Amino acid sequence: MANQGIEISLAGKVALITGAARGLGAEIAATFSRAGAAVMIADILDDQGRQTAAAIQANGGRAAFIRQDVTREADWETAVAETVRQLGGLDIVVNNAGIEICALVENTELKDFQRILDINVTGVFLGLKAACKAMKPGGAAGRGGAIINLSSVAGLRGFSGLSAYCGSKGAVKLLTKAAAVEFGFMNYGIRVNSIHPGLIPTDMGNAVLKGFVAAGLGKDAATVQQAFERGTPLGMKGAPSDIAKAALFLASDQSPWVTGAELVVDGGTTAT
Numbered sequence: 238m239a240n241q242g243i244e245i246s247l248a249g250k251v252a253l254i255t256g257a258a259r260g261l262g263a264e265i266a267a268t269f270s271r272a273g274a275a276v277m278i279a280d281i282l283d284d285q286g287r288q289t290a291a292a293i294q295a296n297g298g299r300a301a302f303i304r305q306d307v308t309r310e311a312d313w314e315t316a317v318a319e320t321v322r323q324l325g326g327l328d329i330v331v332n333n334a335g336i337e338i339c340a341l342v343e344n345t346e347l348k349d350f351q352r353i354l355d356i357n358v359t360g361v362f363l364g365l366k367a368a369c370k371a372m373k374p375g376g377a378a379g380r381g382g383a384i385i386n387l388s389s390v391a392g393l394r395g396f397s398g399l400s401a402y403c404g405s406k407g408a409v410k411l412l413t414k415a416a417a418v419e420f421g422f423m424n425y426g427i428r429v430n431s432i433h434p435g436l437i438p439t440d441m442g443n444a445v446l447k448g449f450v451a452a453g454l455g456k457d458a459a460t461v462q463q464a465f466e467r468g469t470p471l472g473m474k475g476a477p478s479d480i481a482k483a484a485l486f487l488a489s490d491q492s493p494w495v496t497g498a499e500l501v502v503d504g505g506t507t508a509t
């Protein structure tokens with residue numbers, strides 16, 4: 238019998254990915270490109286963002302870079318307009334840009350709490366708004382599509398030392414569901430889902446391990462890593478590619494009836 242496996246394709250689609258200069262965003266961009274999408278790399282890191290776009294082009298993909306601070310509405314309008322102008326449409330938006338801070342509640346500065354909400358929550362809200370206006374029928378792109386928001390396991394349960402981050406990622410989870418319900422009932426043809434990664438070794442993932450130690454929650458990074466290991470049924474083997482493959486499914490036409498869902502990719506951590 239012929240191979241009847243389903244290959245996930247994004248051929249003909251255009252994706253805008255925030256915070257895509259490095260880490261999970263860069264991996265999602267490279268994966269989407271291999272699946273056939275044109276990708277706009279958006280970030281505040283100019284040099285790294287340009288390098289990420291150039292690496293995708295060197296592999297034969299269509300990619301461009303735009304400087305975008307996700308907390309600025311004007312940057313969103315420009316990023317969406319430039320994606321449509323340079324790459325010919327907008328079918329997928331990945332709200333991936335984010336930051337973390339690690340501190341006990343009593344030691345968390347108000348300005349740090351507000352900054353994490355600004356980037357992790359306001360940034361996603363502005364992304365939903367700009368993407369919806371462009372992707373809905375009659376919008377600048379106008380052919381519907383998929384929005385994927387990066388939440389976290391920290392948006393599903395509490396962690397000592399991560400109150401600000403947990404608060405922000407919990408908000409992303411419900412922003413996602415509200416937009417999914419609204420865009421669905423409005424017949425916009427736009428699906429909205431969240432991904433909830435466990436700890437993945439990126440700049441942020443590595444900073445979290447060090448942050449727990451600095452906050453007095455572990456003797457050293459190795460001890461913290463061991464604690465994560467004990468709480469993870471499949472072991473701490475998560476890689477950026479695990480998150481990119483989940484995003485690929487949610488971005489593609491293989492998930493046409495999936496909206497408002499929480500796709501947890503954490504080796505079983507939150508199932509314990």
Ligand SMILES: NC(=O)c1ccc[n+]([C@@H]2O[C@H](COP(=O)([O-])OP(=O)(O)OC[C@H]3O[C@@H](n4cnc5c(N)ncnc54)[C@H](O)[C@@H]3O)[C@@H](O)[C@H]2O)c1
Binds near residue numbers: 333
């Ligand atoms: N790595 C993990 O363990 C992990 C786990 C769960 C969730 N996440 C989430 O996944 C997403 C990506 O994380 P990562 O590990 O790749 O982090 P990272 O720090 O490696 O990359 C984040 C990117 O976001 C960009 N960014 C930060 N502020 C920005 C702003 N105001 N405007 C535009 N871009 C901005 C950074 O420049 C950077 O390129 C984040 O939302 C994070 O919270 C990560």
